[in-house]
Amino acid sequence: MRKLLERLAAGDVLVADGAMGTMLMERGLQAGQPPESFNLEHIDVLEEIGREYLSAGADIIQTNTFGASRLKLSQYSLEKQVAEINKNAVLAVKRAVAERAYVSGSCGPTGKFLKPYGDIEPQEMVDVFREQIGALVDAGVDIICIETMIDLQEATYAIKGARRISSSIPVMATMTFDHTPKGFYTVMGVGIEEAAKGLEIAGADVVGSNCGNGIENMILIAKEFKQYTKLPVIIQSNAGKPELEGDRAVYPETPDFMAVKARELISLGVSIIGGCCGTTPAHIRALRKAVDSSRD
Amino acid sequence: MDLLQDISLALQEGNCEKIEVLVRQALSAQVFPKDVLDRGLIAGMNVIGEKYKNHEIFLPEVLLAAKAMYKGMDVLKPLFLKSGIPTLGRVVIGTVQGDIHDIGKNLVAIMLRGAGFDVLDLGKDVPAEKFVEVAVKEEARVIGMSALLTTTMSAMKEVVERLKKRGLDGKIKTIIGGAPVSADYARHIGADAYGYDSVNAVEWIRKLTAQS
Numbered sequence: 054m055r056k057l058l059e060r061l062a063a064g065d066v067l068v069a070d071g072a073m074g075t076m077l078m079e080r081g082l083q084a085g086q087p088p089e090s091f092n093l094e095h096i097d098v099l100e101e102i103g104r105e106y107l108s109a110g111a112d113i114i115q116t117n118t119f120g121a122s123r124l125k126l127s128q129y130s131l132e133k134q135v136a137e138i139n140k141n142a143v144l145a146v147k148r149a150v151a152e153r154a155y156v157s158g159s160c161g162p163t164g165k166f167l168k169p170y171g172d173i174e175p176q177e178m179v180d181v182f183r184e185q186i187g188a189l190v191d192a193g194v195d196i197i198c199i200e201t202m203i204d205l206q207e208a209t210y211a212i213k214g215a216r217r218i219s220s221s222i223p224v225m226a227t228m229t230f231d232h233t234p235k236g237f238y239t240v241m242g243v244g245i246e247e248a249a250k251g252l253e254i255a256g257a258d259v260v261g262s263n264c265g266n267g268i269e270n271m272i273l274i275a276k277e278f279k280q281y282t283k284l285p286v287i288i289q290s291n292a293g294k295p296e297l298e299g300d301r302a303v304y305p306e307t308p309d310f311m312a313v314k315a316r317e318l319i320s321l322g323v324s325i326i327g328g329c330c331g332t333t334p335a336h337i338r339a340l341r342k343a344v345d346s347s348r349d
Numbered sequence: 350m351d352l353l354q355d356i357s358l359a360l361q362e363g364n365c366e367k368i369e370v371l372v373r374q375a376l377s378a379q380v381f382p383k384d385v386l387d388r389g390l391i392a393g394m395n396v397i398g399e400k401y402k403n404h405e406i407f408l409p410e411v412l413l414a415a416k417a418m419y420k421g422m423d424v425l426k427p428l429f430l431k432s433g434i435p436t437l438g439r440v441v442i443g444t445v446q447g448d449i450h451d452i453g454k455n456l457v458a459i460m461l462r463g464a465g466f467d468v469l470d471l472g473k474d475v476p477a478e479k480f481v482e483v484a485v486k487e488e489a490r491v492i493g494m495s496a497l498l499t500t501t502m503s504a505m506k507e508v509v510e511r512l513k514k515r516g517l518d519g520k521i522k523t524i525i526g527g528a529p530v531s532a533d534y535a536r537h538i539g540a541d542a543y544g545y546d547s548v549n550a551v552e553w554i555r556k557l558t559a560q561s
Contacts, residue, residue, distance in 0.1 A: 084500040085447030085474065128449045164449075169363075170412040233404040240452070242407025295499055295529050297537070300506070302499030302529050 057113075057155055057196055057223050058258055061285040061324045066344050069113040069157070069289060069327025070106035071337045077102070077117070087129045089121050092141040099142060103149030109334035110341030113325065114150050115159045115198060116142040122185045124163035124173075136188045143192035157196040157225070158189030160211060167206055178207060182214030190218050199226040199257070200289075201264050203239040205248060209255040216256050225287055225325075226257035229265040230274060237274055245274060249281035263289035264329040267306050268314040275323050285324035292331030304331025308339035315343040352380065353388045356421065360393030363413025365420045372424045382428040383435060387465070390421045394463025402548040408456065415459040422462075436467035438558045441484045442493035443471035445504035450497035453527055456547040457493060464551045477507035484521050490558050493550065494540075496527040505530070506538040513539070522557040526550055 060067065077088050080098050091098055103114050121139050123132040131138065139158070146156045163181060165173045186197055197215045202208035208226055215224045228248045230237035237245050245262075252260040260282055262274045268290040278286045292304035292311065315326050326344065328336050352375045359367040375385050397414045400406045426434065440461055444454045451473045458470045469487055471479060484492050492512075496502040505525050512518045524542040525535050535543035541557055544550025 078500060083447075084498065084504075166412065169416075170409050235404050238404070238407065240408050242409060297529075297531065297534050299537075300503045302502070 054152060054155070054195075058285075061259065066319055066323070066347065067112040067325045068110055068337060068341050068344055069287070069325050070109075070111040070115055071328030071332030071334065072330050073102065073115065073117055073119070073159075075331065075333070076105070087120060087126070087131065088117055089119075089126065089131065089138050089142075090129070092117055092121070092138045092145075093134065096141050096145050099145035100149045103146045105334045106337055107150050107154055109337040111154060111327070111337050113155045113157050113196065113327065114146050115157045116146050116189065116194065117159070118142045118185070118189065119159045119161035119200070120164075122160070122163050122181050124165050124181050125161070128164070135184055139185055139188035140192040143189055143194050147193060155195040156193070157198045158186065158194035160185060160189070160197060160199045160215075161201050162203065162207060167204065167210075175206075175210060178210040179214050179217070182211040183217050186211075186215045187218050190222060194222075196223045196225060199224065202226065202228045203243070204241045205239075205243045205251045208252060212252070212255040212257050223258045224256065225259040225261070226252045226255070227261045227263040227287060227289065228252070230262055231265060232270055237270075237277070245277040246281045249278050249284075253282050253284055257284070259285045259287050259325065261287035261289075261323075261325070263287075263327075264291060267291055267293035268311050268318075272314060272317050272321070275318055275321050279322055286322070287325035287327070288318055288323050289327040289329045290332070291329045292333075292336060295331065306331070308333075308336045311336055312339035312343040315340050316347060319344065319347045352378065353384065353392070356385065356389030357393035357396065360390055360414055360417045360421065361396055363410065363417050365417050368417045368421045369424060372421045376424075376428070382425050385421075386425055386434065390418050390425075391463060391465050394418055394460070398460055398463060398548045398551065402546065408452070411456065411459060415463070418459075418463055434467070435465075437465045437555070438491070439467045439469065439487060439489040440491045440493055440554060441469045441471060441480060441487065441489040442495070443475035443480060444473035444495045444497075445501050445508075446474055446476045447504060448496050448498050448501040449473045450527075451495070453497065453547070454493075454495035457495065457526065457544070457550045460547040460551045461493075461554065464555070466551075466554065477504060477511055480508045481511045481515070481517070481521075485515075485517070489521060491522045491524060491554050493524050493526070493544075493554070495525070496530060499529040502527065502529050502534065505540065509539045522560075524550060524553055524557065
């Protein structure tokens, strides 16, 4: 496989995979159970999901390790199993893709605030990410994906944690924005310009946004990212905002709708397009088609 | 008079040290503790709430202001020992069972306390029966429930149904919030209100407690 960053520099557009949580729920994940518990008990399920996204045409498959930092896992008393939980997830995806796609190590927020807003010291934050990312890299991921960040400082420490582990591994970093009347801001008040520049300075190779928005808002977000950074941009959109059908939440954006809109992302120069909450292998298949047809 | 204004400003800046000094100063200048609370701390939090609602400030500023507010309240508490800090009523809140996401719920607790409510925060992953049990025992007027996950929001329905079963619907009001829920969902499960953000939740709880 050619190196990810070379392909992006050459102008290739890549497709990333879709949601993990909903796929796990369909396969027995209960409310209140951490998704990462599957990394200890149902590794075969992770492999199966990886295969599904691979056959849908994803170039990048993420590991089920979004909440696999010790700070997050401690909420479920699993903090002593960081190494095993991360390793098992990586090996499952590696088996599923067998070098046909990049394995991306997912790394989400710790759920804790840094001082002075919360209790976490900067050094602890770096250590927490270094521990998780170390486990991901040891197990053989091709990429680190720091995602769904709302605090630029925490994202920066995560990127630093990754860089302490490896100076060469590609690091993607994405933040989640809310649409306010004054523009797009994270919950912690980080705007897109600040995010794009801050993540780049921190040492990310690919920057962008995931979660929080459907694809139409993501087009607006991508436009701004392209304005403020020369780095490749990644966009992983939700399938819209969940709507209620009785007691069930249903994501309204269809694969076809997202594929049509994805063409706008491609023409804006977005380098990696994938899905987040509510997207399925069908969405990724449609995005694959959109990306392939844009080359013709 | 200016001292109260200064307390409000120090709170808005999230300056804990300054708050402590100013509150003590106010008290030794014979300002009524109730005035320090209402026209200093709560007045400051009202400004914070308003600015947050208008996206002029974000979560970090609110968290710092809350720390300052708690600092100020700690100084006041001993003076209200007999009667307790005067409140607009007691609210039990928590994130529902199966959900450990508590940023939104914590923010509502901050805004409620900042508005002068007495908040019993049950934390996260709170079973339905616990919401009801504590609300009854502690004579709360409102139960506030939060969920971030689409899979856990149905737990809110159970709380509403348990209240109904015990004949407490109408007596103990319910309000829900969180990314996956909506006013429609509140109606659907029979909750009394839906707060679309923390400030809106406080506005609703004011209305709900004024009715009963």
